[in-house]
Amino acid sequence: MTAQERADKVLAGDVRAIARLMRDIDDGHPGWMEVLKLLYPYSGRSRIIGLTGSPGVGKSTLTDELVGLYRAQGKTVGVVAVDPTSPFSGGAILGDRIRMQRHAIDEGVFIRSLATRGHFGGITASTRGVVTVMEAMGKDVILVETVGVGQDEVEIVRMAQTTVIATVPGLGDDIQAIKAGILEAGDVFVVNKMDRDGAGRTVTELNNMLALSGGAEHRAGWEPPVLLTCALDGRGLGDLVEALEGHWAVLSADGGRLLKQRRREGARRELLDLIQTGVMKRLMDRLQDDEGLEAMVSEAVSGETDPYTLSQKVINLALNNE
């Protein structure tokens, strides 16, 4: 099948073609990029909402509730769930996806879990690719859910127009619960499992941290609210949707100036990511082909030379057109 035929099938909503393309993206299988080139002009019209937080704060239950609320508004929804997976076996933990089954037979909802395959820059590039496919499918709202603390997660939430950061009361040391990097990336904060002890204190602490944190320029006047929710029974979810609408209104004001700015930042990051991933793939293929890598590793381990000198040699060889 040509790339054009594959793209046409995706645009026509062919679920098998869509699933295959997403799998190819996640696996870094050749050919996906040619299809995405054809789908790219259909992207940029969906609302992308990121949801992140530490393990165990109830992210997938929150996502599940949001899907239900947006469906009730008649909107079509895509969900990209980014799971850190085993670098050793490549296996994904799908346990938390099982709860999303209630949407499994709803044709207006498309759910895709993504695994980290361990290739360079892989997870961010894969997530962007899958989001682009969902945009081309015409999904009104795309929820990107990721476990959040590392740099990867910050990159992933930055592809969203609005980022929700979830926590729970009693996660331990206040300052550790949400680190500064991820704090500044948040547009809306949620203290889930609101019936637990210390919920009010967690809200107060988050508000204090937000008052002290940077990111005001990035936010352009929007004051990130801190909401109490109970995803299990839906309490507070209405407030969350309302806050999301409020943030969207700020982004859309002034002819959508902020939206355009975020889109530009997103395109810049996507381009840099693709360059990084592509360059490293080509370099690695070359190194593995001529068995040069193992020979160099032996040199470093034996102490004959050091990895810094070796890396400079490889880089100079690779980029000799300077």
Add this chain to the structure above:
Amino acid sequence: MTAQERADKVLAGDVRAIARLMRDIDDGHPGWMEVLKLLYPYSGRSRIIGLTGSPGVGKSTLTDELVGLYRAQGKTVGVVAVDPTSPFSGGAILGDRIRMQRHAIDEGVFIRSLATRGHFGGITASTRGVVTVMEAMGKDVILVETVGVGQDEVEIVRMAQTTVIATVPGLGDDIQAIKAGILEAGDVFVVNKMDRDGAGRTVTELNNMLALSGGAEHRAGWEPPVLLTCALDGRGLGDLVEALEGHWAVLSADGGRLLKQRRREGARRELLDLIQTGVMKRLMDRLQDDEGLEAMVSEAVSGETDPYTLSQKVINLALNNE
């Protein structure tokens, strides 16, 4: 000062020279690599222990206790604390470091916090560099503490010979508390804050997950223990040190075959990381110099072309010696 003079000062234990070199590594400041080349032959003799876990499980208190126990054995200790920091402001949260102050005047302990500067592959390369400096300083034990769930953290713990994964009871959904990738990277498991409800259940669950998880080959017969601790008052810490000794014995058996294998894997990863970081830095410098990047971003945003086509153009230009 020449690189040789700087390296000599580090080897002589000059704290100011050491601090400056570590800062240069963390900032990606030119010159650090030339000094590390000279220090590399002095590395490879320390015992490196990784400690990871979700925010709020008490990692820095555990680290603090381990430092005290190793000091009581007369060993010198280095601590590298990797903090995710703001991608917007670059500021680091140092709150949890304050508790380590009790070791601040002990000359046998060297503590360094590392921030993510957001540069490509930066945090892993920086952490490795700082560990190499501590090895050259002759530290007997080096503790690398990092907040763990993302791919970065898995990379960081893989530079350790023994990895401790910490959790607490009641972190929420069992399956989410420790994801598969990080589970398989663990050699010793700790359920900290053992007085909390559900500690026994968490131990059982971890044992069940370990029984089902992969990684057996990687472990070579070692059965990762799951220990209960209370870092605040030191309970269970003796068992932890004993487990670390046990794992060290397994690694050292058979003429240190496993240690050599881990060292080889580490050298391979370090080399690939250095190549990645170096190539991207050179590419970015070039792109920024000729203002090519912003022009390409405009092309992508306007829909004139797509980021995939653009990235392929850049890659082909960069690596035209194929």
